[in-house]
Amino acid sequence: MSLLGKFFETNIKEPYILVCSSKSQMLFSKELLDKENIDNELIPTPKGFGEVCTTAIKFDKKHKNKVKRITNENDIEVLSIASLENKYKYNLSEIYDMNISKDFKDIINKIEANTDLNKEEVKYLLSIEDEDEYNVLIRTADIIRKECVGDRIELRAAIEFSNYCIKNCNYCGVRKDNSTNRYRMNKKEILNVVDNLYKIGIKTVILQSGEDPYYTTDKILSIVKEIKDKYKMGITLSIGERTQEEYKIFSEAGVNNYLLKIETASRRLFNKIHPDDDFDDRIKHHKFIRDSGIRLGSGGMIGLPTQTIDEIADDILFQRDYGVHMIGFGPFLPAKGTPYENESKGDLKLTLKVVAITRIVCQHVFLPATTAIASLHPDGQTLALMAGANTIMLISTPSHLRESYQIYSQKNMVDLSFTIKSTKDSKRKLPKYLNYSYLKSIGYDIDDELIK
Numbered sequence: 001m002s003l004l005g006k007f008f009e010t011n012i013k014e015p016y017i018l019v020c021s022s023k024s025q026m027l028f029s030k031e032l033l034d035k036e037n038i039d040n041e042l043i044p045t046p047k048g049f050g051e052v053c054t055t056a057i058k059f060d061k062k063h064k065n066k067v068k069r070i071t072n073e074n075d076i077e078v079l080s081i082a083s084l085e086n087k088y089k090y091n092l093s094e095i096y097d098m099n100i101s102k103d104f105k106d107i108i109n110k111i112e113a114n115t116d117l118n119k120e121e122v123k124y125l126l127s128i129e130d131e132d133e134y135n136v137l138i139r140t141a142d143i144i145r146k147e148c149v150g151d152r153i154e155l156r157a158a159i160e161f162s163n164y165c166i167k168n169c170n171y172c173g174v175r176k177d178n179s180t181n182r183y184r185m186n187k188k189e190i191l192n193v194v195d196n197l198y199k200i201g202i203k204t205v206i207l208q209s210g211e212d213p214y215y216t217t218d219k220i221l222s223i224v225k226e227i228k229d230k231y232k233m234g235i236t237l238s239i240g241e242r243t244q245e246e247y248k249i250f251s252e253a254g255v256n257n258y259l260l261k262i263e264t265a266s267r268r269l270f271n272k273i274h275p276d277d278d279f280d281d282r283i284k285h286h287k288f289i290r291d292s293g294i295r296l297g298s299g300g301m302i303g304l305p306t307q308t309i310d311e312i313a314d315d316i317l318f319q320r321d322y323g324v325h326m327i328g329f330g331p332f333l334p335a336k337g338t339p340y341e342n343e344s345k346g347d348l349k350l351t352l353k354v355v356a357i358t359r360i361v362c363q364h365v366f367l368p369a370t371t372a373i374a375s376l377h378p379d380g381q382t383l384a385l386m387a388g389a390n391t392i393m394l395i396s397t398p399s400h401l402r403e404s405y406q407i408y409s410q411k412n413m414v415d416l417s418f419t420i421k422s423t424k425d426s427k428r429k430l431p432k433y434l435n436y437s438y439l440k441s442i443g444y445d446i447d448d449e450l451i452k
């Protein structure tokens, strides 16, 4: 059986969860459960059991007493051991009278009861064409978004510090064989950017690059350490596949998130678009990252050449079944000079449906309104925020380098002004943590209503 099949066929039939007081306690508990051969999985803590984007351990009800004993004997600070049957219930009563089909109403009832949707139901939602049903889908996702993560958007600042890459993904503008101006930022240049981000109050920085072995583990660690020591910021690494050992080292150094997209959960399509990668290996890397205690970021592209609705349904369910914490879905956008240069771009409405269904299926997670969707359509970011998204990635690469980091062509260089506008247009709030007096002093026009 493939690795993918193995994960979908879980041995956990009557799920319970264990929520601990900290990441170290959670990892220690996992180690103890593994030693006692108790099947378990790390998942984003479901709504009602803890904070968004923390991690819980899922196990089967039959081990409940054993888990209680183990945590007791080892002085684990347990916040909760509870049945997932008692999951948070949503109130979708405002949808009841809407003009939708009986099949859709049945799905709405399942969503309201917080019962997992199956693949056929996800495919039904993906295939919605009727305008009324589309609006109900988007509204349902928006209600769940509000319940799970509230009205404030979450900001992440991305520094694309190297566009060297040893790989040749067929869709990617910085693939090895593409001719583009190559650059690498040194530690001082990266920290200069971080310093500016710190001044405006950004809490999490994304360090992103192609797969560039020039940045050894030690080089990455030295940058991570300085950001942690001096700025106490959250760190997301997005530097491609590394070894299991490296993920552990990064976790111990305080790296909070690791972004490694599956791009597609279809083995056929994955192998077609990634000539240098192996589908089963990418699955293993997802597991390595998750088990290291770093929160896993994944996601994919919608509208890849030859991609089917069936495959997109698998993409969404993959995110749920692999316990992904941050899920970035964006449209496929062709990049100049690549084998896919002349392919058609992904569809806006289908991508928005995917964002909405992902919120409905995965719920208590961070869901970006991706840069790709903002590049596909001028209102893409606003529409994604209205369809269940809650996170925005600010492109924070120094301006003279940005044009050289074009994974796809005509990229929207999403900045703070653009984000403020999308937040306003989608009737959302900006995060509390930005330094608004400083931002206003340097010329940002920010309506106080957006901060309240």
Ligand code: SF4
Residues within 6 Å of the ligand: 165, 166, 167, 168, 169, 172, 173, 174, 175, 176, 209, 210, 211, 240, 407
């Ligand atoms: S997608 Fe990532 S790994 Fe693939 S070519 Fe582009 S930068 Fe390299």
